[in-house]
Amino acid sequence: MSFPQAFVDPSSIAVVGATEDRAKWGYWLATGALVGAGRRQVWLVNRRAAQVLGRPCRPTVGDLPETPDLVVLCVPSEHVLPVVRDALAKGCRAFLGITAGLGADEDELAAMLNRAGARMIGPNSLGLFNAAANLRLAWGTFAPGSLAIVSQSGQLGSEIAALGARAGLGVSRFYSVGNQLDVGAADVLESLAADEHTTTVALYLESFADGARIVTALEALRRAGKHALVLTTGASEGSRRLARSHTGSMTSALDVVDAACRVAGALRVATPRELVDVARVLDATAPPGGRRVAIISDSGGQGGIAADLAASRGLRAPVFTDRLQTGLRALLPAAAAVSNPVDLAGAGEADLQVYAQVAELVAASGEVDAVVMSGYLGCYGEDSPSLESAEFTVIDRLGNLGHLGRTTDAPHVPLLVHSMSASSPAVARLREHRVPVFDTVDAALGALGRVTRLGRKPRPAPATERIAMAAPAPGYWAARTFLTALGIAMPEARRVTDAAGFAEACVSLRPPLVLKAGWIEHKSEHQAVRTGLGPDTAPAAFREMYERLGPGEYVVEEQDTRPGVVEMLIGARRDRDFGPTVAVGHGGVHTELWRDVSVELAPVDRQTATGMLDRLRSRRLLDGWRGQPAVDVEALIDAIVAVSEAIAVTTGVADIEVNPIRVGPEGALAVDALVVSRSAPEVEPEIEPEVAPEVSGVNGHRETTEKQEKSREHVH
Template identity: 85%
Template structure:
């Protein structure tokens, strides 16, 4: 459902709980509503006061002379339901509930609204603000601007707005969605797509229950030319979701949010200050077209620190060409460093115009995507009044180049002054200026990440019904095909069958249940061999797998394992002995909020130790799968390490895409894990796999009970899937 116009530009408002007490919410809501009285009708409601703020009051909504377009509810919790009933009886269909602590009444309130076809923001909302329509229904004051704030936490949203105001960045709209009993963040985000004043959206959420719709809204904002910055919680171990696969235990809630942001072309930041600093840059300039940054400083020390920070934030300071270095030498003293970073070596003090000359030369070179100017500029006139005019002239020159988009290269300034007239002048020119270099490089790093295009697969391709199969081609987006993937039965043999049907290569193998069948299988396979107890999930942990078996040793090993683990479905495989292989894992799981996801990482028995993984929403295309590999710390192993040959990365990408499509196509599957998949110069071979059906909420303890040689039933694995993971 879309956001009703009553929450954007209501024709009339009733504030229930209006008061003259400045320490109460009712005062701020009443004064805010009255500030827009020239645009709409405003009624104040108070049971015990005949007048508030010079305006006559009515005791109830039912006593009003008309039907309010929007009712603002700011009363004690026990009075909320009666106020809403009164409003509904009077024909009102939009409510803003500030009140918190409704408890069990929330369910009744939701049912009441649903029956009436009414909408509500809150409860536990800090309010809303719309600069374009003079709608101010919140605690505090807002500075108009271009940043829209949508926050589940009212106070945190207010902090973002306050930080923005102090940084010269105002608010276009503010929505505190509170408990999201009815109207949620997705409703508000959708309404911002066509809002002309909004250029950047700040989103804070603690839960993403409507994840797929939120992604779609963020994608729509991106297509409309607006940027979205996301703030959330979930970095701690306590926020990790449980899963049966190794892959699930190695990812966190933030991994999924980051994947969703990449899919939608949004960006997650860590703090409100980071968000505002990034929004300041976006308010002034377009994101750079790449990661190449020029660092220009009047101090070698500051330039070095800036270079280190740039690298830490994913930026690259390339060595300038001989031609550009020669041009810089013509402007600077012989002692100046000109390769990047550039050290002005006192040239700026001799002639302040050097700052602008160097910036202009580097911007026009085509060798960088952004420029950071760091150091003393901004302090000259503050410390030496005789230099005010000269410094202002330089800043005007820099500002003109910034406004005209000199060579399309954004300029970010770090000044040692926080609030000098020169710094204020830079801001007037809309040049992003920061008083610490880490803030400058942090904001630049974030906006550079936003400069890339969002994933090519649209959100509609990531629904539960999505299913595609991709052969190796140069196409970025796979072509849709049949969507009849079936849920495999439990056990390793069924997982093998499932994966090989997807095109994932696995070793030649046989399924056996007794000694005779085992002997027959061994005779038909090429040694060395691997023996696995197929019904046990994490086999290494339970001595349910043996490798390196010869025809002579295999029979004894099978006998020992059978006596220890009991009857069941065993699998005999040819062991992969190819040289130069790298072990990775591919995992896929179904996230409660965002749906299918796929993960790739460093694999094998030490996978959970290294926790080197990369996640995306599923399905992924080949380009996205390649990008997942590039984010791994272990990526260089694939290109050949210490004399090893490069491996077949294209075959690995095939497998990643296939598994991602399988989890998206097969709604009855909760988890898929291929660990390890051994990638060598001649291809990729999956040598163990797990497919978990999406059936029971909890897998009972002792799920892998077996019979020992003494006939006693004993447990070889006790593991649960959490309700949160399955659902």
């Protein structure tokens, strides 16, 4: 169902539970609704009061003279169902549910709404706000602006709004979606794409139950010229426990959320402060075209710290050309540093106009994508009132610099300012010019680094037609067959069931050999794998394993003994929120120790697969490390793409893992694999050990501990 206009600009509102008690929700919702009484009809409903806030009250929604467009519920939980039933009978079809703690009544409420074709935001919502429509149905107040906030946690959404207000950033719309009984975050995001008053959307979610639709909605925002900033939980076991207790739903792993953001062109941030810092930069300017930053400071120490922080935030402070340095020397004392960072060396104190002159010269040079000014600017008039007028003149020039590129053909070079003053008149004037100003340089550079990431082109959206292809039968031999059909090379092998077949296989294969009990997934706990077998040791190894484990499907294969290989991991699984995903990382016996994994939504193309490898700490191993040869990266990329396509198109497969895939100079060879059907029971992932467990094995085949074997079912 579509997002009702009643949640955007209702023609009439009924506040059920209106009261004059300022400590109760009914007061804030009633007073907020009455602010817009000149735009729409507002009715107050209270069974026990004939009048509230000087306005007449009706005992029930059914007693209203007309059918309200939007009904706001702030009554005790035991009264919600009767009120909704009464309102539905009146013809109401849009509800804002503030009340929390409905418990089992939520199911009945959902059924009632569904039967009537009605929609609800909430329950357990903190309310909604639309500045353009003078719609104020929430606790507290909001300053109008360009930031839309969509939050599963109402209080955290309010914190974002409050932080924004302190920084001069206002709110266009606010939606606290609460328990998302009916209307979810995706519904609200879809409605914001056409909102002309919104330039940036802040999204806070603790769960992504409608993940694929949320990605589509975020993509639509990007196409509409709006930026989306995503805040979520899930980095620690503690945050996952909190999310369960607070919302009753699991959080999505952050690596998968990041992958979804890369597809959607959105940006995940870690804290409300980070979100607001990025949002106020975006409120003032478009993302820069690259990562080159000029640092201008009136202190060598502050400039040096800023340069170090820039590098840690993914920015580059390039050395200026001789031509630009010559131009800067003409403006600055001989002691000034002009290579980048630029140290004004007292020139600013001698003539405040130097701040603007240097910034203008650097911004027009074409050598940088952004300018960060750090230091005392903003404090001159505050500390010495006689300098306030001159400081304002400089700030007015800097304000014009920040606007260059918006209405002219000049290069767009955003200006950010770090001032040692947090609230001087000069800082306020910078904000009037929409120049982002920060009270710490790390906040300024952190915001710039994140905004720069938003300027990058989103990765291609995964799109492939799914087919109802069944998962392979259980067992290692079937997994081998599945992977080789994808074009992934595996060692030469034979399937055997008895000693005679094993002896025949040993004759046809090249030693050393590996013997596996193919039907056992967790082979180590049953000692179901033996490596390094030759003519003298193979018969006894098979006899001992057969006598201990009994009849079944055994696999004997040639052991990979190639020198100079790098062991990698390729895994794919169906994330319950976002769907098919693929991961690649450092594989083999140290997989759990290094935890070096890169994740994307599946399927991926070769370009995206290459980017996945480039994000790994272990990437340099593939190019040759300490005298080792470079390996066949193209063969590894082929395998990543193949596995990603397989998990995306085969609806019967839940998990695929290839670990390790041994990549050498002459190709890639998968030497162990697991494919799990969607019908197989899910196993909870175990907490990773703090240290690597003991392992044994030779030449790429290994005997792992029980924890390692179990963890291989869960790539993420």
